[in-house]
Amino acid sequence: MTKKEESASLEQQKGKEEKGRISRFLAFYVIAYVIVDGFLTAMPIHINDNLLFEFGLNESQYYVILSIASLGLIAVFALQYFADIIGRKWAIIISFIGMAVSGSLMGFALTAEQFTLFFFFSFFFVSSDVWVIYVSEEVAPQNRGRAIFWITIFTVAATFIGPIARRIAMQEPVDIASAATWRYLPMIFIVTIPIALLGFGIKESSAYIENKKNRPIESIQDKIKKLGKVYKGEYKVRFLVFILSGIYLGLGFTSISLFDPFLHSYFGNTDQVTTSWIIMSIFAIVAFFLIGPITDKFGRKSTSYAICIIELISLILLVLSVEFLTVISLPLIAVLSGLTFAAYYSFLSLNRVHCVELFPTEIRGTALAWRSFAFAIAVTGGSALSSLLTNFISVGTVFIIYSCLIPFVMFAIKKYLPETKNISIR
Secondary structure, X not given: OOHHHHHHHHHHHHHXXXXXXXXXXHHHHHHHHHHHHHHHHHHHHHOHHHHHHHHOOOHHHHHHHHHHHHHHHHHHHHHHHHOOOOOHHHHHHHHHHHHHHHHHHHOOOOOHHHHHHHHHHHOOOOOOOHHHHHHHOOOOHHHHHHHHHHHHHHHHHHHHHHHHXXXXXXXXXXXXXXXXXXXXXXXXXXXXXXXXXXXXHOOOOHHHHHHHHOOOOOOHHHHHHHHHHOOOOOHHHHHHHHHHHHHHHHHXXXXXXXXXXXXXHHHOOHHHHHHHHHHHHHHHHHHHHHHHHHHHHHOHHHHHHHHHHHHHHHHHHHHHHHHHOOOOOHHHHHHHHHHHHHHHHHHHHHHHHHHHHHOOHHHHHHHHHHHHXXXXXXXXXXXXXXXXXXXXXXXXXXXXXXXXXXXXXHHHHHHHOOOOOOOOXX
């Protein structure tokens, strides 16, 4: 080997090592991001009982708070849309810092109004799909499903933080002092702020860089017009299916948000509710570990059908058990809750992957933004409707009403969405 060839080989090896270091750092940052995202999503669920007690609220009033706060989800639309303009890197940094700061502020709320304000602020950044776009553009097509699902395991694992912190720090609400112990949970976010700042060291998505090189410089008018490109031509029907999926997922989120008092109404004991949440988290982790390889092998569509059927059946059985069982059965309720919880979040993740794969790089963020917008509208509208309905019917009945949308989502996916297994998105 000549000196020139040896030098080129060393340079190539150095490049591979550098790329490896960058990839590992990116993996660390994304995993930290999804842990914070998962805990911020789950944390309000775990503090419900104490929060309602301290501020003297009922379930209907909490739905009003959730409805108002969820208006912040509309900002997620802008963040994901800007991921197509400013890049994946800056979008994920902004989202991470926003989650860390808003989560911390919730712990300092002294009134229900202040909590609603900080809760609203947290919705600006939580459940953003930017990281899904980022990772999807960096991994091989045949491994995309398992990459997204296995990273999402850390999101689900973050739900353990809530029950564990709850058991260690929170007390059963019997007076204002014991109820106020919920504040320890959001204050955990203070330590995540420095981690969020590490994002300045990650690289931009290679697919985004490549796409940016191959397209002319866009004017402001061109960028605005891009908003409408996702529902024109071949993308129109796909766009509508993901809008429907977003609505269903938003209504499902309003149901999950009241799972804590729903289970508490059955058990009447915080320890049993906490145990149920831990079992639910274990179910979700196992589901995500299995579904990643399954969806890469059998495809997005067939996996979506199976998940939707499991969620519908388990949710109906869960509500019927809570509403009509007279003998408390922790194993039964925990298993049915675990299946419902795991199926909902599995479909949420799989639907994200499917959407990423069906739209080109230049409008990928915009497509997911519209899906998130539908999700936000459904959370807001569903919470407002739930606030009204829970004055006349049980929370469980509301869950079943919202789940009636699942068969329509399954039909739309089957009829109108193509399979995307192993598809290249570069």
